[in-house]
Amino acid sequence: MSVATKFKCLRCGHEFDGHYDPKAPLVEWTCPLPECKSNSIRPMKEKKRE
Amino acid sequence: MMDAGRHSRVSLMTLSEVEEITGYVGNFHVKVRRKARYVDSGKCTACGECVNVCPVLRPDEYQSGLSTRKAIHIPFAQAVPSSYILNMDDCLGNNPIACGKCAEVCEKDCIDFNDQDRIEEFDVGAVVVAIGMDVFDAREVPEYGYGRYQNVIDSMEFERLICAGGPTGGHFVRPSDRSRPVRIGFVQCVGSRSRVHGAEYCSNICCMNTVKDTLLLGEHYPDTESKVFYTDIRAFGKGFEEMYNRSREEGVKYIRGLPGEIEEDPATGNLLVHVENTLTGELEEHEFDLVVLSVGVRPPKDRDRIQKLLTLSKTPSGFLMESHPKLMPVDAPTRGVYIAGCVEAPKDVKESVCQAGTAAARAGNLLSAGEVTIEAYTCRIDAEICNNCGQCAKVCPYHAISFVKGAKTPPTVVEAACAGCGTCGSECRFGAITMRHFTDQQIEAQIDAMLAVDPMDQIFTFACNWCSYAGGDMAGISRLQHPASGRLIRTMCSGRVDESWVLRAFRKGAPMxxxxxxxxxxxxxxxxxxxTVKRxxxxxxxxxxxxxxxxxxxxxxxxxxxxQKFAKVFQVLEEHRLRVTKEEIEQTVKVLEEEHLKKLAREAKQAAKRAEKTAEATA
Structure with missing residues (x-):
């Protein structure tokens, strides 16, 4: 089941909200900032958000 | 279809479903379920006596539910084989026989209530996937009232109503009162080119289908007033533009803009269409006797099952993906499998026929050659090192590795099915898999050689052969400026890049x-x-x-x-590289060296254990 997750772009550092289900087929993640558009997107784990 | 049915070397399996396909190019094994027909098609002469006595009426699927059929029926007039079929879901029952009137009147005695599904198995060398398409359900656009207003129909229903073999014998009437509609509106792009309803892609066939429909109406009923609401008319094929111009010359009005809403006048059943004419910028209202929604094309429902059976891939819009859009447009990524028709993308009859011919020719070429040439870079499993975990079989996109869980025998590679991506090699934790021409030792030697001199000045890059490496080439031939710090190692797929290679590059001093x-x-x-992402x-x-x-x-x-993206990525990463300090790199190298030594110790221990086991087995 997909859960609301915070994603972080490892190129520009931008953090954004999205949904992630580790068991579902992966989708191509892209940084939403138009000037970045990097694919180095990391779903942040709960403990890292705190 | 009739030609195929009559051909001596074509086995036509109607009312059948593919249950399983195993094997690989040249050696596919297929399991097909032949569903019970309850009528012996060899004996049936299609006399129709059974239909006359059948008491069950159901909506006729072929006529889009605009007329009825019996429980025993022929799906459509040109169906092959030309024999009846008894739909047991509709029949009053066969266990015990509740009605049986059809069997009583059948002189040829061809109705068998005890008929059962049969499984047939056979081998084939190549497979052509041509499972067609579905159409968009216009109920998903509630503002057009399809399903609520009787006189709003979709383009499939229009085809049945205007067809001489249709429920009205070709007399075009509107469903509410069976009167002939004079004012007819056509709404384009229903379920296509929309981010809100349906899909973003263009369904390719709807524009010309509507142009054809308006001409057909004009031909049958010259007093018809047709108006077409469109986003833009895509008349790109041979003779299409001329056909569109002819439609306009014959008086069909083309109004640019899609209706916001359709309302029905309950008293007359007429329809009021509200639309913004985007050419004049004015809001307009048009009254029609009938509105036809030009519905878009959808990937077929069975696509996922076929995709899984044949390990195919699909595009974001859900159609099956070809190996290469220009060089191999009918080849599926799995060798020996070809794609034809709308399952690949929406297309018209001409294109489908063309693609089907190409797919058949490609399959014919493969089979007539009698042997298959495979790439040299396939994988090899070292049975002595393999730990039988089965991870390689799990990640192989082509199912080219056969592994039986719990069998205590190492997995085996079907080289004809292996495409050489190398994903198995990088997933194997025991180093039991060798990718020919892209071995661990070869890549590690490249890493070491590249980072032997000035590692701090490098953006160390692993690029896949087909896209990223070619993207670098494109940047080069386009003379795009990007920093000279990029160092590329090419692998066939990014899935080949082993975790240990990335750590090795950092251990050898790579800043990025x-x-x-x-x-x-x-x-x-x-x-x-x-x-790659998971890794x-x-x-x-x-x-x-x-x-x-x-x-x-x-x-x-x-x-x-x-x-351009390649050049931009390197420009941005160069800024990142310059921010990595010498101290940070030294710390990284130190940490990873310690980790590496621990790993070596672990591996030595495992090797010793293995040697001990082998010695015991030998003894």
């Missing part, structure tokens, strides 16, 4: 590592690059745990046409 592959929809190895996520966690900034490992999808 870039892992680059095809976009998800472009992956040349079905979905091997999904494993990079693991690596980011690992780096963070070791106190190394995860930002120093970057992941980018760059296609062969994206030379």
């Amino acid at each position: 590592v870039l892992l680059s592959g095809c976009h998800f929809a472009d992956c040349h190895y079905i979905d091997a690059n999904r494993q 990079v996520l693991r690596l980011w966690d690992k780096l963070e745990k070791l106190g190394i900034r995860p930002e120093r490992l970057q992941l980018e999808w760059i296609s062969a046409a994206e030379g």
